[in-house]
Amino acid sequence: MKHSLSALGYLIWKDLLLEFRSKEFIVSVLIFSLLTIIIFSQSINLTTMNPNEIGPAILWVSIAFSASIGIPKIYSKEKEENTLESLLITPISRDLIFFSKLISIFILLIITEIIIFSLSIILFNIQLLNPIIIIISLITTFGYSTVGALFGAMMIRTRSSEFLLPILFLPIIIPLLIFAIGSTEIALQLNDWGKCLPWIGLGITYNLIFFPISIFFFEKIIID
Amino acid sequence: MRRILVLLCTIFSIINVYLIFKWVPTEINQGAIQRILYIHVPLAWISMLAIIILAITSIIYLVTKKPIWDHISVSCAEVGIVAAIGMLISGIVWAKPVWGVWWTGEAKLTTALILFFIYCAYLMFRSYFPAGPLREKSAAVIAIIGAIDTPFIYFAAQIWEQNHPTIVIGPLATQESNLGGDLALTLLFSALTFSLIFFTIVYLQTRYKILEFKLEQFQKRA
C-alpha cells in the first residue's frame, strides 16, 4: 500500500514534470479556451444580455472544448515516445497508471479553470468566487478527468486522437456540462444551496458511477 | 430462417401500412399529421432498444471474447443509428405543425440527439482505430459507457427543463391527445413490425459479418 502510494506520487510527479518542461497541455488548453471565451464575448452583445444567464454557458462550454483538446496531450508523451510499454512492464498495478493520469488531468484542468474564471470575472462581470461554484467546478472537473483519462488511454494506439477524442468525450460528458451550466446559473442568480441540490446530486451520482466503471475498464483497453 | 424472416417482415409491413394510412381513424386534435407518430414512436423505441442490446452484447463480448458478440454489437449500432436518424427527422416534421417549432430543448429531444452522437462516436471510433482485439474491446467499452450515459442525459435535461420552461406556442400544444383503442392498437402493431424488421436486419448483418470474418480467417491461413 505504501509502495503503491509512493509509486502513484512518482507517476504524477513525472507527468507534471514533463508537462512543466514541454508546457504542451497548458499552452494549448489555455490559448484555446481563452480564444473561445473572447470570441463568444465579442459576438454577443453583453449590454443587452444578462451576464448571469449567458456567462456560465460560455464559461463551461469553453472549458469542455478545451479539455477535449488538452486530454490527448497528457497521453501524447507516452504515445509519441512509446513509453507506455515500458510503464506496463513495471510491477505497478495498472490502476495506478489510470489514477495518475486522472489526477494529472485534474490538476492541470483546475489550473486552467482558475485562469479562465479570473478572466470571465473581468469580461462578463459575474461573481464566480462562491463556495457553491467551487464545489460545482470540483465535481465537473473530476468527471471530465475520469472520462478523459479512460478515453485518452484508448487513443494511444491511433493516429487521429486529436480528432477522435472530442467526438467520444463530448457526448459522454454532456450530462456534466448541463449540470455545470445549470447549477452555476442558479448559484449566480439565487445563491441558494437548496435549489442547487438536485443538480449536485446528479453530478455526484455521475461521478460515483463513472469512476468505478472507468477503473474497471482501464486495464482491458490498455493491453492487447 | 433468412427467407422466413424476410417474408414475415414484408407481410407485417404491408399490414402496418394499411393500418396506419387506411384503417386507423384520423386523430381529432392533430389531424393527419398525427399519423407520423405511428412511425416515429417505433423508431424511437428501436433506437433505445438498439443501445441496450448493444451494451449487453458488448458486456458479453468483454467476458467471453467471442467475435460473434462483436459482430452483433456492430450490427445493432448500424441499425440503431439509422433508427435514430429516422426518429429525429420524423420528430422534427411532426413537431412543427403540432408544437409550432421544429426543435426545442425538451428532455426527450436532447436525449435522442445525444444518443445519435453516441452511435456516431461508436461507429467512427471503429472505422478510425486500427483493427485488432484492442479495437473491439475499446469499442465495447464505449458502447457500455454510452448506454449508461443515456439516462444521465435524460435526467440532466429534465432538471434543466424545470429551470428553463420551454415555450411551446403551437396551435395544438396544450391539447392532450387521447389514444383511443384503435390508435393504441395501431401503434402497438407498428412497434411490433419495426421490432421484427430490426431483428431481421441485425440477424442478416451479423450473418454477413460472420461470413466476412470467416473469409478473413481463411485468407490468413492461405
Next chain:
Amino acid sequence: MDEAISLENITKSFGNNLILEDLNLKIVYGEVLCVSGRNGSGKSTLIRILSRLINPDSGNFFFNGKPIHDSKEFRKNIGVLLDSNMLYQDMTILENLNFSSSLYGIKNPQKNINYVSELLGISNYLKSRVKELSRGFKKRTELAKILLHQPRIILLDEPEINLDKATIETLKDIIVQERKKGASIVLCTHSEQFNEPIGQKFAYIKDRKLILSKNP
C-alpha cells in the same frame, strides 16, 4: 535446472497477418538463449509475448513452472529491453532511473543507480536530458534502466543496435555475469557478435515457427 518461462502452443496474429504459429519454448535459469531471424520474422513479438505485453491468441504461458497468478510478481522479475523507446526524452538520465526505481519499489535507489551507471559508463552524464544524448548513450541508459532492479529474467531485443564495439563487449560481460548469477537471458539479434562465447543455446524463427538448434 529450473524453468523460468515456458510457452506452449503459442499462436499470435495481427489483423490478417499470422506472426507466430504453434510456438513452444522453454527458458531456463542460468542460460542464455540467442534467437535469430529475419526482419519482421516475429522476434519483437516473441519478446513482447515473453514479457506479457501482448496476449497471444491461443496457447499457455508458465512462469516458474506454474500458470501466472500474480502478474506483479512476474513483472518484478523481468527486465525487458524493447525495440521501442523506453525513456522520457524531457527528463535527465538520473530522473529516468529514479522514476523507474521508484516504480520497482527499490529501497536504496542511489546505490543501484551508481552501480548500473558505472557498469555502462554513463555516470558522467546523469544530469543530461535524454533528448540531448547520442543514440548509443540512450541505448546504454535503457540497459541501465532494465538492470536497475536486478531482474532474474532478462529479455533483450536487438541490444547491439547503436552500440559501439567496446560497449558490446561490456554488454557481453554483463550477460555472462548475470548468467553466472543465475539469471535467464533471451537475446533476439541478427548480429553474429553474440554467437561466441556467450550464447549456449540457439534458436531461429523461420516461417512463423521457432526452431531450436545447437549451433548458431
